[in-house]
Amino acid sequence: MRRPRTVRAILATAVATLSIGIPAAPTLGSPAVGQAAVGVPAGVATGMAESQLRWVGCPQDAGAIGVAPWLADRVERLVSDALADGVPLCGGGWRSYQEQVDLRFQNCGVSTKAVYEWPARWCSPPTARPGQSMHEQGLAIDFRPLRGVSRPDMYRWLRAHAREYGLYQLPSENWHYSTTGG
Ligand SMILES: [Zn+2]
Structure with a gap:
């Protein structure tokens, strides 16, 4: 079940006041987000290296x-x-695993479960689980228009042309294109 918005809003405020920016990766028996350790859970694809x-x-x-x-x-x-x-x-194209974790922290909630386990659609906006975003593979782009171009005009252009370059829109997000549409 989706957590009510109000609670999420309160949590988001609480997060903003925390001094840590990076939640710990979950390990068995590790209950808390917000510990110092940064890591990738075993078996998680970590995407493409920045280099x-x-x-x-x-x-x-x-x-x-x-x-x-x-x-x-x-x-x-x-x-x-x-x-x-x-x-x-x-x-915005590539995103590191840690950036994806931070985004989940913002969009999904502060608990370890919310950050690492909730399905994408429970987050607002929907946000892929760490390790599962096409952004982490360098295969997705969130487009934004530059000066003087409206978002609707940019979306129209992309809808008409992006596929010519092998990029497909995620149906729920006008700005998100990837090689699979995911
Ligand atoms: Zn995206």
């Missing part, structure tokens, strides 16, 4: 999108073709 990524620069010096090397040329073409169509955009 393996390729970074695709965005127009207007707006940053860069980190993706798996084999995907980079496609993303580069997407970004430049979108720009040529008057839709400058950038996005």
